[in-house]
């Protein structure tokens with residue numbers, strides 16, 4: 001993996017992911033990213049994006065449940081799926097991407 005900014009070889013590192021999402025500090029441990037020893041740029045492989053997105057989703061759901069914001073988990077997931085479909089269709093309408101599979105993966109939802 002070569003750095004797209006400075007061209008040096010990037011190094012695979014395992015690091016925790018920590019970020020505030022919807023007002024909650026979400027941590028996902030041991031995500032795999034590539035880091036450039038030259039300029040410090042970080043590259044997130046697709047697998048990592050998928051993995052992190054899934055974990056962040058699970059954690060948000062857990063927090064929301066603990067705080068009593070969600071009563072029915074399945075119902076909530078169904079609503080989120082519906083919203084995702086609408087978002088993708090809107091994106092297609094706006095010409096941001098052509099097909100569903102071109103839609104960007106959301107990490108920081």
Ligand SMILES: [Zn+2]
Pocket residue numbers: 003004005006007008036037038039040041
């Ligand atoms: Zn670099």
